[in-house]
Amino acid sequence: MAKAQAKTAPRTADPILQSLFDVQEATLPNGLRVRLLANPQTPVVSLYTFFQVGSRNERPGITGISHLFEHMMFNGAKKYGPKKFDQVLESNGGRSNAYTSTDMTVYYEDFAADALETVLDLESDRMRSLRINDAALTSERQVVMEERRVRVDNDITGIMDEELGTLVWKAHAYRWPVIGWMKDIENITRQDCEQYFRTYYAPNNAVLYIVGDIDPKKTLALVRKYYGDIPKGPTPAPVLNAEPEQKGERRAEVRHPAQSPALMIAYRGPSAREEDTLLLDILQYVMTKGEGSRLVKKLVYDTQLAVSVGVDWGWRVDPGIILFFLELKPDSDPRKVEEALYAELALLAAEGVTERELQKAKNNLRADHLRELATNSGRAHAMGHYEALLGSWRDGLSLPSVYAAATHEQVRAVARKYFAPERRSVVTLLPSAPEAGEEVAADGKEVA
Amino acid sequence: MATKRPKSVAVKAASATSGLMLPTFHESTTSSGLTVLAAQRGPLPLVAVRLAVRAGSAVDPQDKHGLADFTARLMRRGTARQSADEIDEAIEFVGASFAVGSNEDLLSFYVTTPAEHFPAMLSLLGELVREPSFPEREVELARERALAGFANDLDDPSVIADRAFTRALWGKHPYGHDVGGSTAHVRTFTREDLVRFHRERLGPKVALLSVVGAVEPGLVAEEAEKAFGAWKGGPDKPEQPPAAGKIASGRILLVDKPDQTQTQVRLGGPGFRMGHEDYFPSAAMNNVLGGGFTSRLVNEVRVERGLTYGINSYFDMLNVGGVFAISTFTQTERTREMLDVSLAEVAKVRESGISAAELKKAQRYLAGLYPLRTETNESVASVIGDIRVHGLGDDWVEKFRERLFAVKPKQTQEVAAKYLFAKAPLIVLLGKASAVKKQLKGLGSVTVVPASDYE
Numbered sequence: 001m002a003k004a005q006a007k008t009a010p011r012t013a014d015p016i017l018q019s020l021f022d023v024q025e026a027t028l029p030n031g032l033r034v035r036l037l038a039n040p041q042t043p044v045v046s047l048y049t050f051f052q053v054g055s056r057n058e059r060p061g062i063t064g065i066s067h068l069f070e071h072m073m074f075n076g077a078k079k080y081g082p083k084k085f086d087q088v089l090e091s092n093g094g095r096s097n098a099y100t101s102t103d104m105t106v107y108y109e110d111f112a113a114d115a116l117e118t119v120l121d122l123e124s125d126r127m128r129s130l131r132i133n134d135a136a137l138t139s140e141r142q143v144v145m146e147e148r149r150v151r152v153d154n155d156i157t158g159i160m161d162e163e164l165g166t167l168v169w170k171a172h173a174y175r176w177p178v179i180g181w182m183k184d185i186e187n188i189t190r191q192d193c194e195q196y197f198r199t200y201y202a203p204n205n206a207v208l209y210i211v212g213d214i215d216p217k218k219t220l221a222l223v224r225k226y227y228g229d230i231p232k233g234p235t236p237a238p239v240l241n242a243e244p245e246q247k248g249e250r251r252a253e254v255r256h257p258a259q260s261p262a263l264m265i266a267y268r269g270p271s272a273r274e275e276d277t278l279l280l281d282i283l284q285y286v287m288t289k290g291e292g293s294r295l296v297k298k299l300v301y302d303t304q305l306a307v308s309v310g311v312d313w314g315w316r317v318d319p320g321i322i323l324f325f326l327e328l329k330p331d332s333d334p335r336k337v338e339e340a341l342y343a344e345l346a347l348l349a350a351e352g353v354t355e356r357e358l359q360k361a362k363n364n365l366r367a368d369h370l371r372e373l374a375t376n377s378g379r380a381h382a383m384g385h386y387e388a389l390l391g392s393w394r395d396g397l398s399l400p401s402v403y404a405a406a407t408h409e410q411v412r413a414v415a416r417k418y419f420a421p422e423r424r425s426v427v428t429l430l431p432s433a434p435e436a437g438e439e440v441a442a443d444g445k446e447v448a
Numbered sequence: 449m450a451t452k453r454p455k456s457v458a459v460k461a462a463s464a465t466s467g468l469m470l471p472t473f474h475e476s477t478t479s480s481g482l483t484v485l486a487a488q489r490g491p492l493p494l495v496a497v498r499l500a501v502r503a504g505s506a507v508d509p510q511d512k513h514g515l516a517d518f519t520a521r522l523m524r525r526g527t528a529r530q531s532a533d534e535i536d537e538a539i540e541f542v543g544a545s546f547a548v549g550s551n552e553d554l555l556s557f558y559v560t561t562p563a564e565h566f567p568a569m570l571s572l573l574g575e576l577v578r579e580p581s582f583p584e585r586e587v588e589l590a591r592e593r594a595l596a597g598f599a600n601d602l603d604d605p606s607v608i609a610d611r612a613f614t615r616a617l618w619g620k621h622p623y624g625h626d627v628g629g630s631t632a633h634v635r636t637f638t639r640e641d642l643v644r645f646h647r648e649r650l651g652p653k654v655a656l657l658s659v660v661g662a663v664e665p666g667l668v669a670e671e672a673e674k675a676f677g678a679w680k681g682g683p684d685k686p687e688q689p690p691a692a693g694k695i696a697s698g699r700i701l702l703v704d705k706p707d708q709t710q711t712q713v714r715l716g717g718p719g720f721r722m723g724h725e726d727y728f729p730s731a732a733m734n735n736v737l738g739g740g741f742t743s744r745l746v747n748e749v750r751v752e753r754g755l756t757y758g759i760n761s762y763f764d765m766l767n768v769g770g771v772f773a774i775s776t777f778t779q780t781e782r783t784r785e786m787l788d789v790s791l792a793e794v795a796k797v798r799e800s801g802i803s804a805a806e807l808k809k810a811q812r813y814l815a816g817l818y819p820l821r822t823e824t825n826e827s828v829a830s831v832i833g834d835i836r837v838h839g840l841g842d843d844w845v846e847k848f849r850e851r852l853f854a855v856k857p858k859q860t861q862e863v864a865a866k867y868l869f870a871k872a873p874l875i876v877l878l879g880k881a882s883a884v885k886k887q888l889k890g891l892g893s894v895t896v897v898p899a900s901d902y903e
Contacts (some may be wrong), residue, residue: 016493042819043468083751088618091809093816095741112816125525142754149710150757156603234472259599290545301532306587307596317764329596341538360541367543367562370492374824 013397020373021397023383024216026069026223030232031049031204034223035393036216036381039376043113045212046376047336049123050384054103055180056173056239056317062196067100068144069196073107074098075136075147078129082136092118102174104388105200110377113213117222118348124226127201128203132193141185148179157325160254160264160427161404166319167250167425168266171242196296204235206389209380241318251426258431260307261334265324265341272315272389279414280322284313286353286411287344295358298344299326305337315389321425322418334428345419352412365403456508468819470845473832474665478672478677482652485832486659486668489825494824495566495661497559499573500833503649504553504684505629506622506767512641514629516548516649518590519642521555523872524588528579533577544569552623552689553767554837555650560826563662567671568657574675577650582642591637598631598903605705606777609878612703616696616874617716617771623688631903651682658832661825669805692721692769698872700892704881705899711783711879715790717869719763719770722838729859730763730849730867735810736802736860737761737794737868738774744793747774754784762792763867767838772867780880782888787875798868800860801861815849 027418054066075095076082089096094111109119152158162177169175179185208227210219246268270276287295288311299306305328312323328337354360372378386396471487478484479668507885508515524539524546525532539546545559557577561569601607611626618624628634657676661670695718720726731739738745749755759776774794778786821827822845835844872892877884882894888894 018797020491042818042823044819082744083747086740087809090742090813095813095817108818110817112819115816139751139754143750143757146671146710146754146777146779148759150778154605154708154710156695204469254590258603290536290540292533297533297536300593301589307593307600326601328758329592330485330599356541360543363541363543363562367494367545370494370562371560374492374826375820376823398575 004137011395011398012401013394016370017397017400019372020379021383024220026220027229028203028224030228030230031202032223032230033207035207035209035222036212036214036219037211037379037383039211039379041212041214045111045113045116045119045210045214046380047109047111047123048209048380048384048390049107049121049375050207050209051105051107051128051200052103052388053105053236054101055176055178055238056102057200057414058173058176059181060176062155062188062192063176063184063186064144064178065184065192065196066105067179068140068185068188069193070098070100070105071140071144072105072132072137073126073130073192075140076131076133077126078131079125081123081131082133085126087249088118088122089115093114094119094354100178102157102178106381106384108329108377108380116214116219120222120226123438124230127203127206127227128230130197130201131191132197134190138188141188144179144185148182148185151179152177156256156258156262157264159256160262160429162345163252163254164266164323164425164427165262167252167427168268169243171244172318173239174316174318174320198233199236203230204232205236207384209383211380212376219396227387232241238317243319246423252425252427254427254429254433257433260330260430261332261335261431262426262429263324263326263328265326265338266321266425267418269313269320269322269418269421270320271317273391276417277315278399279406279410280405280418281365282358282406282411283348283353283415284311284322285364286357287311287348288362289364294343294348295341299337299340303340305332305340309341315395318388326439327403329415334430338426342421345415348415349412349419352408352415356409358406358408358411362403366400369400375434386390451624455669456882468822468845470822470828471660474669474673477676478652478679478704480652481505482655482657482672482676482679483836484657484659484669484672484735485836486663486665488663489660489828489833490662492824492825493563493662493783494584495561495563495663496658496829497561497570497573498658498829499557499577499834500656500658500837501555501557501650502553502654502837503555503682504551505625505627506552508622508625508629509641509645509689511633512629512637513625514594514627515637516555516805517627518594518629518637519645520548520550520555520734522582522587522590522642523576523580523646525590526581526583527874528581529575532583535572537571539569542568545670546573547581551766552627555674556833558826566661566663567667569676570671574679577720578676578679580646583820584639585643587637587639587642591634594628594634595631598634602899602903605708605710605878606714608703608705608899609714609876611895612701612878613714613716613773613874613876615902616876619693619696620877621693621769623692623766623769635694637822647681647785649682651681652676653684654682654686656833656836658829660832661858668902675750679704687753689768692718695771696874698874698892700875700877700888700894701895702881702885702888702894703876703878703899703902704896705878706880706882708879709780710777711780711786711877711884712777713786714773714775715784715792715873716771716773716874717867717871719772719867720765721769722765722767723840724770726863726866727765729855730853730863731814731858732807732810732852733797733802733864734761734763734772735814737797740811740813744797745774748789748793749786753789755782755789759790768811769803772869780883783877785877787891791869791873794868798870801857801864804857807855807857807860811853815852818852825861
């Protein structure tokens with residue numbers, strides 16, 4: 001039986017955003033999508049390549065391969081061999097980096113406008129003919145293990161976040177960390193990487209965004225020249241979301257040397273394409289955006305129960321989590337802080353937000369949206385982000401109108417729906433005594 | 449009212465060949481003596497404001513380290529007319545943002561706002577800067593939060609390593625303490641300390657206001673007069689810290705944190721002040737050694753040996769001095785290898801310099817990316833503040849690439865010989881001392897201290 005039609009907010013493009021996005025679009029015969037946007041304000045260009053692959057496309061045994069593979073993409077292709085990618089790019093006044101998330105892998109360059117053709121040559125070379133050698137893989141594996149040590153093993157939020165993932169998800173690939181389990185990083189093979197490349201790094205699984213001091217027509221001709229002959233790949237298999245329904249609160253404790261306890265609390269949320277996602281954006285702003293936001297004011301300033309409180313509501317392809325992180329004082333009772341947070345969330349569910357809070361959130365969402373679009377890199381990334389998560393970059397232009405139309409009642413309904421105890425997972429960090437310093441005693445006075 | 453009409457100054461469009469364009473700046477002065485620089489810039493309906501005051505941590509009182517930063521942070525927590533809550537609401541309701549940045553030399557107040565709210569936000573900035581009330585309760589709360597923050601910092605190995613490094617490098621010089629202070633000092637702060645610091649150190653004659661974005665320069669001058677025309681206080685001239693004395697060298701400080709599986713590594717020696725003539729050759733030389741992603745250090749340490757996820761070398765330049773330093777980390781067992789490989793790479797450049805091809809690559813890299821520093825309203829407002837405050841010359845941005853390309857190989861050799869640890873560097877390591885100490889034989893005297901010394 002179909003549910004009653006929800007009232008859909010009017011999706012009209014914002015006039016200021018519309019004027020900023022005079023975008024030329026094309027799709028090459030091999031499936032590569034291209035979006036070009038001229039902005040002559042400064043003589044620089046940003047190129048973003050979005051591949052629709054992330055840790056959600058992995059399986060046990062090769063967790064972390066998307067991220068490890070991201071590193072391998074800088075280690076040599078047919079025309080530009082090992083170490084050449086960055087050398088050539090930097091020699092031409094450019095820099096590059098990349099990131100991997102649960103849902104996507106993103107490669108990007110900022111460079112002097114006259115280096116455009118060189119950058120397209122470099123990027124297309126590795127999409128066409130990446131070469132993975134054992135020596136580079138061995139060395140890169142070490143680098144990634146060191147990255148894991150700094151981000152997870154020696155970082156309290158990293159440790160807690162990993163614990164939380166396995167608590168929230170039983171079946172979905174969001175269960176493991178994007179960087180992967182240490183053992184898997186150690187054991188991923190060259191064959192695994194090569195197969196991954198063939199499956200996910202084909203032009204039909206990628207979108208190119210080029211924003212800056214460019215001539216769109218000439219740029220498109222260059223893209224055709226450098227990317228046109230890269231063969232289309234197979235269509236990647238869809239990821240099944242087999243995650244079962246959560247039946248009640250889940251809890252875990254982490255004991256680790258630390259000065260203070262800390263809390264990570266997650267509620268299961270919707271997927272990016274669901275309307276509720278935008279209402280949760282509003283709610284996130286009301287709760288923790290700014291010193292005067294509800295939770296900051298209540299928990300940090302008024303009751304002083306927490307040193308800081310933040311919410312991470314990150315859009316994902318499959319349903320994600322609304323994540324609260326609370327830093328506490330050394331002698332805090334985490335249970336007491338938890339209860340205070342739940343009381344605030346219950347209040348939101350019962351009474352919703354005030355009209356002024358709602359308007360304030362809308363004003364801030366709009367201002368932040370504009371700030372994000374101040375750079376070439378910001379515009380290119382925003383387009384890629386919306387296209388990857390919503391299906392079309394154009395949907396980004398209509399976000400302000402959707403936010404503007406959101407009502408008090410909708411926001412309250414969302415709070416009621418998502419902040420239910422049975423959707424909750426809690427990780428508590430409890431400080432353990434540090435390991436004894438063995439035989440090395442402090443033997444000197446401070447150097448000063 | 450004595451608002452001087454703004455006049456335009458020669459900080460503007462560079463030559464067509466370099467293609468680097470900055471908007472034209474209009475300069476005015478409020479009746480209180482505050483210099484105002486304004487540039488109109490679109491297309492986004494946003495405005496960025498920076499108020500830079502020469503009252504950084506170098507002027508913290510002897511026994512009150514962190515007071516400058518603490519005072520600046522408390523300025524939005526209440527004025528003669530409004531409570532902290534009212535101020536937060538005024539800023540945050542309209543989608544503006546307000547931030548404080550502190551370093552050794554400067555306190556900077558940053559405001560970004562939708563253009564339509566610019567007059568109201570500038571007026572509010574004036575109110576916060578001129579008449580903060582420092583309510584007793586707010587001071588107490590902030591102090592408690594800061595102390596909890598210091599305790600929690602002990603769990604962040606890179607923060608503690610940086611803190612130990614700064615203290616050991618600069619010793620008793622005013623640059624030698626953390627900008628945020630330490631538990632022992634912040635614990636003693638009273639409301640009176642803040643009131644006195646604000647009155648004595650912050651004033652229009654040691655400050656500069658830069659405003660960039662979708663606003664007309666005439667309006668900026670008028671609103672600046674309304675907001676800051678009545679600003680009294682502060683010195684007539686900025687107080688310079690004493691010239692940088694001896695930077696520590698030739699010793700190893702090992703900070704013990706037994707739970708670590710990694711060692712944080714910092715190496716440092718003397719550098720030079722902001723605006724020094726060695727800047728351009730040093731920037732090019734350093735880019736080759738440890739600047740970009742293809743630097744020698746990244747190649748040897750990360751690419752060839754997989755010793756780390758990140759390593760970089762840098763010149764940290766302040767008003768009266770600076771340091772040359774390297775920052776990285778590696779797994780505990782390979783600490784010595786990391787030190788040996790890094791120091792060997794530095795020695796190679798010190799002794800043999802860089803190649804002509806490497807210099808050319810560095811110049812193209814730095815020149816190509818330089819325009820990114822002028823891409824946003826915020827970065828233009830920042831760059832113009834730095835130029836004026838540090839006396840870099842109004843043609844700094846315009847001439848940047850020309851000066852960079854004028855660097856000769858010989859100059860890079862000279863600066864390498866001068867700054868790349870001509871004397872043995874100070875080495876600061878943070879990690880599991882019992883496993884690290886035995887790897888350090890032959891490197892010099894080692895002092896072991898517990899991490900808790902750096903709370």
